[in-house]
Amino acid sequence: MYWLMKSEPDECSIDDALRAPAQTVPWFGVRNYQARNFMRDQMQVGDGVLFYHSSCEVPGIYGLAEVASTPYPDATQFDPASPYFDPGTTRQNPRWQLVDVRALWACEPVTLAQLRADPALADMTLLQKGSRLSITPVTPGQWALLRKRMKPRSG
């Protein structure tokens, strides 16, 4: 399957992910059941990921990535010092699961405005009114179109 995953570049940009060991980062901090369920129940190693920057000056797709692990518990839920700490979860029965994401390359941004301007992408979950989900599925058609449009970022 194919996915779009939002990250705030202040927290983890595509370049941060590319600099990480094995270009791989654990996708911690998701605290929404629907987004968690996508990671826990549907993602497969090797699935394609559009790496999206949100809550920033120019929101949009900034890189290509792939799912790099099966699901496992998000360690931050157990850490009282973490902003993602969840007092309602237990190690025996963890509430929050995540996957690792491997960054492949950065692209020239495909901005949110550009996505909205393209009628062929009007059905993207990302673009639906009021949609706030940080992880959304992408259809094969949307994926093919966007992959053609993404240009690796030079130097």
Place this chain on the structure above:
DNA sequence: GCCAACGTTGGC
């Protein structure tokens, strides 16, 4: 900073 939209919580 504003605000629309959504998800969660908790009283009843």
Place this chain on the structure above:
DNA sequence: GCCAACGTTGGC
């Protein structure tokens, strides 16, 4: 189970 209140997301 309903729903008001609250907190969060995220574009603008």
